[in-house]
Amino acid sequence: GSISYPLLPMGLIEKIYSLFTNPNLMSFLRKIVIRLILPIWWKIFKNAPAIALNKFAITEVDSAWQSLYALEAAQDPEIKAKLFRHAYEEIAHGELFNDIAQKVSPTLLPRLSPERDPLLKTSDSKGFTQFYADEYIGEQRIQIEFETYYNAVPLKPVQEVFGKVKKDEKGHAIYTSRMLDKLVNSEPLKRKYQILRARGKYLHQSWLRVSKVLGEINSDILLKIVYFAVGFLLKPSCQQALHKNQEKSISNTTQLKTG
Numbered sequence: 001g002s003i004s005y006p007l008l009p010m011g012l013i014e015k016i017y018s019l020f021t022n023p024n025l026m027s028f029l030r031k032i033v034i035r036l037i038l039p040i041w042w043k044i045f046k047n048a049p050a051i052a053l054n055k056f057a058i059t060e061v062d063s064a065w066q067s068l069y070a071l072e073a074a075q076d077p078e079i080k081a082k083l084f085r086h087a088y089e090e091i092a093h094g095e096l097f098n099d100i101a102q103k104v105s106p107t108l109l110p111r112l113s114p115e116r117d118p119l120l121k122t123s124d125s126k127g128f129t130q131f132y133a134d135e136y137i138g139e140q141r142i143q144i145e146f147e148t149y150y151n152a153v154p155l156k157p158v159q160e161v162f163g164k165v166k167k168d169e170k171g172h173a174i175y176t177s178r179m180l181d182k183l184v185n186s187e188p189l190k191r192k193y194q195i196l197r198a199r200g201k202y203l204h205q206s207w208l209r210v211s212k213v214l215g216e217i218n219s220d221i222l223l224k225i226v227y228f229a230v231g232f233l234l235k236p237s238c239q240q241a242l243h244k245n246q247e248k249s250i251s252n253t254t255q256l257k258t259g
Contacts, residue, residue: 030148031144031148034148034149034152035148035151035152038149038152038153038154039152039153039154042153042154042155043154046105047105047107049101049104049105049153049155049158050101050102050104050105050107052149053097053098053100053101053104053158054097054098054101056097057093057094057095057097057098057101058094059142060090060091060093060094060097060165061090061091061094062116063086063090063138063142064086064087064088064090064091064094065087065116066116066118066119066120066135067083067084067086067087067090068083068084068087069118069120070083070118070119070120070128070131071083071084071087073120073123073127074123074128075123079128079179082175082179086172086175089168089172093165093168096161096164096165097161097165100157100158100161103157104155104157104158119131119134119135125183128183129180129183129184129194130194130197130198132176132179132180132183133180133194133195133197133198134198134201134202135176136173136176136177136180136195136198137195137198137199137201137202138202139169139172139173139176140173141202142169143166143169143170143172143173146162146165146166146169147166149162150162150163150166180194180195
């Protein structure tokens with residue numbers, strides 16, 4: 001199917017594209033936070049390494065599922081072969097993370113299976129173009145994430161796993177970029193539009209996750225404020241009731257003794 005694109009000035013698209021698709025700019029703050037906090041966090045909380053590694057295992061297995069889902073709809077033999085290989089490598093990554101999580105964790109963590117939403121929405125050319133744009137941005141993001149963890153983790157065996165996986169993810173980013181090029185016929189404007197769309201999608205999802213966390217924090221703070229406020233207001237009446245009960249108990253005890 002044909003793909004329609006908005007009629008925006010090329011210069012404007014270039015500026016928007018450079019602003020929202022620079023992975024170094026978008027991940028700079030996160031890199032600093034991870035490298036400063038992660039070593040301390042993992043030393044204080046013994047289960048923290050396993051929890052983080054478990055989440056990475058889930059991410060990798062989900063990526064494999066996305067490729068296998070797309071493989072069923074693909075007609076091009078080259079796309080089918082590349083999707084199969086990608087899925088195989090992502091499953092292998094998931095197993096690496098699961099294995100190392102079990103080695104560093106004092107307790108065995110459950111393997112979670114989150115709900116999945118397929119990236120491939122339609123099996124036509126437009127669907128696969130959007131799929132590979134989403135995959136390319138996702139591979140870029142996870143490659144940077146693995147590189148950051150590789151430089152931050154204090155455990156040598158864990159660092160070795162990140163070192164192995166980040167090399168494969170670099171290859172995945174190259175593969176998805178080339179497939180995107182093929183599907184847009186190497187037209188720069190079409191490619192940039194798709195990358196900009198995919199980047200905006202990921203930014204929106206990130207914002208929703210942050211909003212959810214902030215909402216949970218705000219709810220927790222609000223409940224504590226209500227708890228302490230109600231406790232403060234009820235304190236005099238509770239003390240009065242307690243005092244009366246104590247007096248009544250003393251009175252009953254005295255009557256029993258005199259009786």
